[in-house]
Amino acid sequence: MTPRPVWQRGWYRFAHAVVSPNAGPRPANTEIDLVVIHSISLPPGVYGGNQVQAFFTNQLQTSEHPYFETLRDVKVSSHFYIRRGGELLQFVSCDDRAWHAGVSTHAGRDNCNDFSIGIELEGLEGDNFTAEQYESLMALMPMLAQQYPLKHVAGHEHIAPDRKKDPGKGFSWRFLQQSLGWPDRFFSACGDFIR
Numbered sequence: 001m002t003p004r005p006v007w008q009r010g011w012y013r014f015a016h017a018v019v020s021p022n023a024g025p026r027p028a029n030t031e032i033d034l035v036v037i038h039s040i041s042l043p044p045g046v047y048g049g050n051q052v053q054a055f056f057t058n059q060l061q062t063s064e065h066p067y068f069e070t071l072r073d074v075k076v077s078s079h080f081y082i083r084r085g086g087e088l089l090q091f092v093s094c095d096d097r098a099w100h101a102g103v104s105t106h107a108g109r110d111n112c113n114d115f116s117i118g119i120e121l122e123g124l125e126g127d128n129f130t131a132e133q134y135e136s137l138m139a140l141m142p143m144l145a146q147q148y149p150l151k152h153v154a155g156h157e158h159i160a161p162d163r164k165k166d167p168g169k170g171f172s173w174r175f176l177q178q179s180l181g182w183p184d185r186f187f188s189a190c191g192d193f194i195r
Contacts, residue, residue, distance in 0.1 A: 010093030020091035022077035086132030126168035154189035
């Protein structure tokens with residue numbers, strides 16, 4: 001019996017697929033070379049519910065919490081979402097463009113959604129993340145690097161510093177880099193975070 005491939009049309013075999021409509025094709029001949037790490041929790045600082053999944057699939061009930069009113073008609077997605085216990089979900093094929101970065105710039109290129117893979121961590125900007133989340137992230141990143149020509153890793157705060165602060169000071173870029181064994185040049189956007 002032949003094992004199933006790890007990747008099929010941009011879908012990662014070991015992630016639970018929850019398909020988001022908030023996606024589209026990448027520009028032709030785009031090199032997917034950037035991973036953007038984010039943090040999200042809904043409502044902010046509340047963990048364990050299914051509100052993020054609902055948000056990424058346009059099913060969030062805005063009447064459930066006053067904060068959700070601020071998200072009415074907002075359509076976003078990410079390729080991956082890692083919950084506090086390390087569970088990995090995938091919403092968009094990595095071959096496609098997810099709507100995670102917004103107005104953004106990296107290495108002189110605008111519209112980071114075009115050439116990046118977005119990974120959301122369940123958490124609050126500036127808060128700490130769990131060992132299980134790091135383990136899941138460190139298992140995913142090399143698999144992405146085998147499939148796509150990755151050259152850069154950055155946070156949302158690095159590609160949209162005037163708008164975003166996530167994942168924030170609670171995320172250890174140094175630990176991620178050392179655990180992956182990737183060179184400094186991959187993390188050049190992170191500045192002093194890895195020193």
